Amino acid sequence: QQQVKQSPQSLIVQKGGISIINCAYENTAFDYFPWYQQFPGKGPALLIAIRPDVSEKKEGRFTISFNKSAKQFSLHIMDSQPGDSATYFCAASGYSGAGSYQLTFGKGTKLSVIP
């Protein structure tokens, strides 16, 4: 079965620090790698995404690093703030046939940013 492995399960970071979450995938057919942020009681919100033709993408304080040969990608949150405290999910998507793009999710990382 297609899998995306995410680590760590939980992360505590000091305000102003860098939060790093890692993911690894197995299926080389995956061609789209989004990260979602989820607050309690809310649905996941698309944060940032990357395709394998680039090694890095930055949007504000959020950066995705992508290593195609290692089949790994990571999310870096610079200058982490208490408002970033949430659960983060990595995901991978590839063509599933019949025009369908199915997202396969990691198990999530609960980030706590302490003042």
Place this chain on the structure above:
Amino acid sequence: KAGVTQTPRYLIKTRGQQVTLSCSPISGHRSVSWYQQTPGQGLQFLFEYFSETQRNKGNFPGRFSGRQFSNSRSEMNVSTLELGDSALYLCASSTGETGTQYFGPGTRLLVL
């Protein structure tokens, strides 16, 4: 544009009952995917509908079914509810031509 809406937001049912959840996608989006989120299993894909046709299905029993209407709104039905069906059910909207999906707030289902 308005986001993805899901109704109801909360539901309490008893074992053996059935339930129907509703999802309205972002205007112009033709694809609706459904996911089940639980603390133990995380986010798991249920199925995807595009232009009223189911074009992908996850590994869930036949008690889980869905449909999509001509206006792209989708409903998901779970029959003969089991305690293990307690979860957050999420609907995601997409144009259907890329992997980018936008999630609704979810329906929290509690089965007693």
